Amino acid sequence: MDNLKSFLTSWLTGYNMDPVLIGLIVTTAAIIGWVLIGSIFHIAIKIFISRLKAKERHMVRRQRTVTALILALIKYMFWFVMAMMVLKEFGLDLAPILASAGILGFAVGFGAQELIKDMIAGFFIIFEGAMNVGDFVEVGTFSGTVQEVGIRRTKILNWKNELRLVNNGDIKSLTNFSGKDSVGVVEFFVSAQFDLKHFTSDSFNDLLASYTKYEVITELPSFQGVVDSQLHNLKLRVIFKTQNQNHYSIERDLRRDIQIFIQNIREETKVF
The missing domain is CATH 3.30.70.100 (Alpha-Beta Plaits)
Structure with missing residues (x-):
């Protein structure tokens, strides 16, 4: 992106344009460039997920669950980086912003202990393989097929087509009926x-x-x-x-x- 900005600055300077206008054009072009990169990456992720879903019946349940989680984390992290790059193009110093974000995150985390508990429980459920997408499980008095295992909550569909969202932190006992005859x-x-x-x-x-x-x-x-x-x-x-x-x-x-x-x-x- 720096090479693009240098090229545009040199090219526009040759037309004897106002430096302020040049800076505005270069900054706008850089922001558009970052947005295009983010959009292309987002489309690529969607295409990859759609192909992944087309092959779900040939994939192991464990692979499907972990892959969906990793792709979601990558997407959110990438858009966070894109937002930081756009702010940088406006000339903002990222160090104070990141420091403030850390303090804000600590404050929010302290006030959202239930959310953090759900997320921690979600990581343990996923990486310990307690249940995967497609498993038939019983959580409390509700039993059904796991539709989605997320960081915060799990979606379970029973035979009546009733969908229940269960916070991962609320799962105290789990019975998994899948995997064996x-x-x-x-x-x-x-x-x-x-x-x-x-x-x-x-x-x-x-x-x-x-x-x-x-x-x-x-x-x-x-x-x-x-x-x-x-x-x-x-x-x-x-x-x-x-x-x-x-x-x-x-x-x-x-x-x-x-x-x-x-x-x-x-x-x-x-x-x-």
């Missing part, structure tokens, strides 16, 4: 007089084996036996494993099929 559990009741041998029969085993039709299943359903007994009822359990967060619909289907199986046995044996 999900366990599906189907529990059902039969009477104490019901013959449990039906659940080790070939027909029931064929029912469980039929769930190979679901590609997301990683471990076929298996009968676990009696998990609780009451005066007139027995509680039984079947478990299976699926790819992460794909067990809900299969639980519903398996619960329906087991109830149909039990109903058929009841009609045959007349034991309810």
